[in-house]
Amino acid sequence: MTVQQLKKRPLNRFLKDFKHTQTHCGRCAKLLDRITLTRRGEIVSKTAIARLDTLMDEHSWQVERHAWAALCRFCGDLYCKEQQHYFDIIGFKEYLCEQTAMSHGTIREYVVRLRRLGTHLASHNIPAPGSVKGYFDDSLEPWLPPTSTNNYRIALRKYGQFQARKQNMNVHFQENKSTSDIY
Ligand SMILES: [Zn+2]
Numbered sequence: 265m266t267v268q269q270l271k272k273r274p275l276n277r278f279l280k281d282f283k284h285t286q287t288h289c290g291r292c293a294k295l296l297d298r299i300t301l302t303r304r305g306e307i308v309s310k311t312a313i314a315r316l317d318t319l320m321d322e323h324s325w326q327v328e329r330h331a332w333a334a335l336c337r338f339c340g341d342l343y344c345k346e347q348q349h350y351f352d353i354i355g356f357k358e359y360l361c362e363q364t365a366m367s368h369g370t371i372r373e374y375v376v377r378l379r380r381l382g383t384h385l386a387s388h389n390i391p392a393p394g395s396v397k398g399y400f401d402d403s404l405e406p407w408l409p410p411t412s413t414n415n416y417r418i419a420l421r422k423y424g425q426f427q428a429r430k431q432n433m434n435v436h437f438q439e440n441k442s443t444s445d446i447y
Pocket residue numbers: 289290291292293294335336337338339340
């Protein structure tokens with residue numbers, strides 16, 4: 265082993281270099297502007313990173329680095345902060361990314377709206393619709409926030425499309441399954 269490989273440095277120095285080499289978000293591949301560093305899915309603040317002074321050599325860092333990811337602020341918030349359960353926000357975001365041609369900005373706008381609406385509905389103890397139809401039939405209409413109502417309505421319908429798609433996929437899965445049970 266060479267002297268270079270054995271040389272130990274504090275973890276936060278490795279992290280500083282790591283941060284500088286990350287150009288795109290580890291989740292959505294967006295070009296990084298403000299970077300959120302995470303370790304095993306949890307956000308590690310700048311202050312906490314500054315305190316990570318364990319000495320390690322290059323080899324230990326190569327092992328450690330797999331636990332770390334650089335995310336954009338939006339994904340950091342979405343994946344690492346406490347999730348509410350009113351809407352499946354992560355599933356919705358992935359649906360918009362994978363199944364629509366929306367720009368990152370539009371997706372972000374939809375997600376932010378729906379998250380706000382979920383908080384609003386949950387705080388008023390409004391139960392989530394029991395079926396996909398409930399996202400389209402105006403049953404939540406009386407409970408929508410009085411300002412920007414139309415924006416919330418649009419986000420709700422989009423969420424309904426996501427739910428409908430999810431159900432169709434389940435239906436297909438069950439159909440295939442029952443077919444194979446018969447034959
Ligand atoms: Zn991202």
